[in-house]
Amino acid sequence: MRSSHSRMLVLIFVAIFLCVCPGTPIQVQADNTGSLESLKISGSTTVLPVAASAAEFFMDMHPDTDIQVSAGGSSVGVQSVGEGTADIGMSSRDLKDVEKEKYPDLVPLVMARDGIALIVHPSNVVDSLTIDQVKAIYKGEIINWKDVGGEEKEIVVIGRDSASGTREFFHEFVMDKEDFVQTQLEKNSNGAVQSTVAQTPGSIGYVGLGYVDETIKPLSIDDGTNTVEPTVENVLEGLYPVSRSLYMITNGEPEGLAAQFLDFIISQEGQNLVSEEGFVPV
Numbered sequence: 001m002r003s004s005h006s007r008m009l010v011l012i013f014v015a016i017f018l019c020v021c022p023g024t025p026i027q028v029q030a031d032n033t034g035s036l037e038s039l040k041i042s043g044s045t046t047v048l049p050v051a052a053s054a055a056e057f058f059m060d061m062h063p064d065t066d067i068q069v070s071a072g073g074s075s076v077g078v079q080s081v082g083e084g085t086a087d088i089g090m091s092s093r094d095l096k097d098v099e100k101e102k103y104p105d106l107v108p109l110v111m112a113r114d115g116i117a118l119i120v121h122p123s124n125v126v127d128s129l130t131i132d133q134v135k136a137i138y139k140g141e142i143i144n145w146k147d148v149g150g151e152e153k154e155i156v157v158i159g160r161d162s163a164s165g166t167r168e169f170f171h172e173f174v175m176d177k178e179d180f181v182q183t184q185l186e187k188n189s190n191g192a193v194q195s196t197v198a199q200t201p202g203s204i205g206y207v208g209l210g211y212v213d214e215t216i217k218p219l220s221i222d223d224g225t226n227t228v229e230p231t232v233e234n235v236l237e238g239l240y241p242v243s244r245s246l247y248m249i250t251n252g253e254p255e256g257l258a259a260q261f262l263d264f265i266i267s268q269e270g271q272n273l274v275s276e277e278g279f280v281p282v
Contacts, residue, residue: 036066039257043077043090044165045189046208047246049277050112050265051090057273058264065257071189074165081251082106087258089249092208093165105252111265112246113280115209116170117230118219119194121201126150128220128227131241135174137204140181145202157184158196158205166190169244170206209235210278235280246279 041051048071055067072080074091081089082103095108118134120126126149129137136142137155146152159180160167171177187193193205198215205216209230212218220227221241234240254262264270271281 036064037257038066038068039088039261040080040086041067041069041088041090041248042072042080042086043249044074044092044246045071045191046074046092046114046166046210047077047090047111047248049210050246050274050279051248053273053277054261054265054270057269058261062260067261073161073163073188074168075163078103078106078249081249084251087250088254088261089247091165091247091249092244093168094245094247095249096168103251106249107251107253108247108249109254109262109266110245110282111248111262112271112274112282113235114244114246115230115232115235115240115280116166116173116206116242116244117209117212118221118242119197119205119207119212119216120219121197121203122215122217123201124150124217126219128222130222130224131174135176135178138175138180138184139178140183153202156200156203157181158193158200158203159184159186160193160206161186161188163188166206166208170242173242173244208279212278232275232278232280243280 048069051069055069059065059067074093077089077091078095078099080086082099092114095106100106118129124145126145129148133142133148138157138159142148143155144152145155185196187196190207190211193207194211194216197203197205209232212230218230220229223241228234228240230240235243248262248265250258266282274281
């Protein structure tokens with residue numbers, strides 16, 4: 001049975017996650033009373049749900065620990081761990097060459113796999129797009145849903161801000177590093193993209209698989225032969241093309257509490273939490 005300490009942590013996390021203002025990091029932490037060994041984790045909003053869930057369970061097993069988890073984007077996670085303001089950085093993309101040069105001792109650990117789901121408002125009649133169509137929409141070359149088999153409605157393009165690892169991956173994999181349309185609405189988290197699409201008929205966005213729910217409609221990817229749904233099973237089988245690794249990063253080989261926590265993340269119990277949050281275990 002989970003302790004009252006953990007139930008309080010969950011309530012704090014949910015309240016902050018639902019009410020956080022744009023640009024404000026999401027944070028979850030234990031009640032820091034008494035003599036506790038602490039661990040600070042910062043970065044990707046994609047990895048955040050897994051890290052927060054894992055922190056709760058880990059603190060249940062180790063009540064003398066205090067694990068603080070805050071979001072802000074993959075770039076924030078890399079910088080935080082590189083500069084020593086966090087013990088572990090969360091990232092939903094590979095390290096950039098410039099980051100490797102600036103912080104040569106960073107050690108990334110693949111803790112999960114994820115698919116990037118293209119999402120639209122539930123009222124949208126379009127069920128699938130090709131990668132080329134997605135790219136054309138995000139470049140501003142396709143501006144109306146009627147041009148991809150939908151109703152005559154202007155497309156509202158929603159993406160992520162420049163600190164996002166999800167945006168970085170999308171920019172490289174889907175956009176071939178070409179520019180996004182200037183009218184793109186940039187959001188600072190997966191949750192913000194999800195909620196905006198859910199409230200905006202005509203919109204399109206992209207989120208990690210863990211953020212797909214009944215409030216939005218995920219699109220399949222048409223590869224010219226088949227249409228592939230963005231599901232955990234299809235990512236596991238290598239069928240869904242828009243997928244990536246998720247990382248936890250330390251500055252040097254992990255030691256002490258950081259090593260214990262990362263061992264837990266990649267253990268069977270930790271990987272069960274990865275699955276429960278809608279991601280793909282490794």
